[in-house]
Amino acid sequence: MAIDPRHVGRRYGPYRHQVCAERVRDFATVVAGGAPGHFGAASGEPHPWSADEEAAARSPYGALVAPPTFAVTFAMDPFAQACADPEIGLDLVRLLHAEQEFEYRGVVRPADVLTTRGEVVEVHSKGPLDFMTVRTETRNQADELVIVGLWTAVVRT
Amino acid sequence: MKRLADFRVGDTFELTRSADRYRPIYYAAVSGDFNPIHIDREVAQLAGLPDTILQGMCTMAWLADACTSYFGDPGRFRRLRVRFSRPVVSGDTVTFRGRCTSVEGGRVRVEVEASNQRGEEVLKGAAAEASFEE
Numbered sequence: 001m002a003i004d005p006r007h008v009g010r011r012y013g014p015y016r017h018q019v020c021a022e023r024v025r026d027f028a029t030v031v032a033g034g035a036p037g038h039f040g041a042a043s044g045e046p047h048p049w050s051a052d053e054e055a056a057a058r059s060p061y062g063a064l065v066a067p068p069t070f071a072v073t074f075a076m077d078p079f080a081q082a083c084a085d086p087e088i089g090l091d092l093v094r095l096l097h098a099e100q101e102f103e104y105r106g107v108v109r110p111a112d113v114l115t116t117r118g119e120v121v122e123v124h125s126k127g128p129l130d131f132m133t134v135r136t137e138t139r140n141q142a143d144e145l146v147i148v149g150l151w152t153a154v155v156r157t
Numbered sequence: 158m159k160r161l162a163d164f165r166v167g168d169t170f171e172l173t174r175s176a177d178r179y180r181p182i183y184y185a186a187v188s189g190d191f192n193p194i195h196i197d198r199e200v201a202q203l204a205g206l207p208d209t210i211l212q213g214m215c216t217m218a219w220l221a222d223a224c225t226s227y228f229g230d231p232g233r234f235r236r237l238r239v240r241f242s243r244p245v246v247s248g249d250t251v252t253f254r255g256r257c258t259s260v261e262g263g264r265v266r267v268e269v270e271a272s273n274q275r276g277e278e279v280l281k282g283a284a285a286e287a288s289f290e291e
Contacts, residue, residue, distance in 0.1 A: 023187065026186075026187045027187040027188070027218075030180075030183045030184055030186070030187045031184070031187075031215065031218040031219065031222060032174075032222065033174060033175065033177075033180075035179070035183060036183055036186050036187055044172075044174060044222070046222075047222070047225050047230075047231045049230070049231055049232070050231050060158065060232075061232055065231050065232040066231075067218065067221055067222070067225070067231050068221040068225075068231065068234045068237050069214055069217050069218040069221050069237070072188045072189070072190065072214045072218075073187075073188060073189055076189070076190070076214075092192075093194075093200075093203065093204050094204065096213070096241070096244070097212075097213035097214065097241055098240065098241060099238075099239065099240045099241065100213065100214070100217055100238065100239055100241075101236070101237070101238035101239075102234075102236065102237045102238070103235065103236050104234045104235050104236065104237075107232040150238075
């Protein structure tokens with residue numbers, strides 16, 4: 001069943017997150033093939049500026065820099081809420097992440113306090129597939145827009 | 158640190174990562190995405206999948222790592238986009254092959270192909286853009 005277009009414009013948030021250095025490091029380590037809490041054990045090498053605080057202190061940023069897709073930890077809430085919103089009524093068992101796009105306006109560092117708001121911006125169907133896109137905006141403690149996300153789910157009907 | 162002059166159209170880069178059985182579980186822990194299709198084989202099979210699948214965002218994180226290996230700096234990204242065209246199933250290995258497609262206006266753009274160990278594409282339209290000083 002196609003997603004009702006009246007849901008376009010539904011809003012979620014604000015959601016606040018404080019970025020934590022350990023979480024940035026664990027994220028970079030796990031993505032590189034390691035286990036959480038075991039920096040150095042990754043089979044691949046995480047970029048040192050996202051995983052090694054001493055190397056990051058000597059970098060142009062002076063501290064750890066969140067990897068680009070660390071945004072999942074602080075900017076996904078509106079998308080997750082929309083996917084599980086009983087008013088929209090998507091079948092979660094048949095739902096998959098279809099597309100993702102980020103636009104970066106600034107870097108994210110530990111101790112940043114980030115606020116994310118999101119809105120359903122598009123629904124459409126293609127054959128047996130229903131798509132829903134949520135656009136998120138994340139601002140930091142200085143009210144600077146740091147990341148815009150476009151999150152698209154597909155439901156196989 | 159790289160500058161704009163260090164990038165050339167046609168440059169290539171490559172990265173391989175494996176979705177070992179623990180990867181979706183570890184990734185759930187660090188990302189917060191505990192959707193059961195990533196951690197519970199029975200639920201995944203109820204959803205018509207052969208086994209648990211890796212979070213698309215983890216595949217995208219690998220894509221970002223591949224691009225970071227070329228850009229040399231995780232803080233330079235301006236854009237990153239992807240379509241998840243085929244699930245990455247636990248046990249799969251994904252190879253990312255990137256190519257620089259444009260260097261202009263302070264921006265470096267790359268396109269990346271990603272395929273599993275059977276040569277099947279798992280991403281479509283994967284692309285990134287980063288900014289650098291002259």
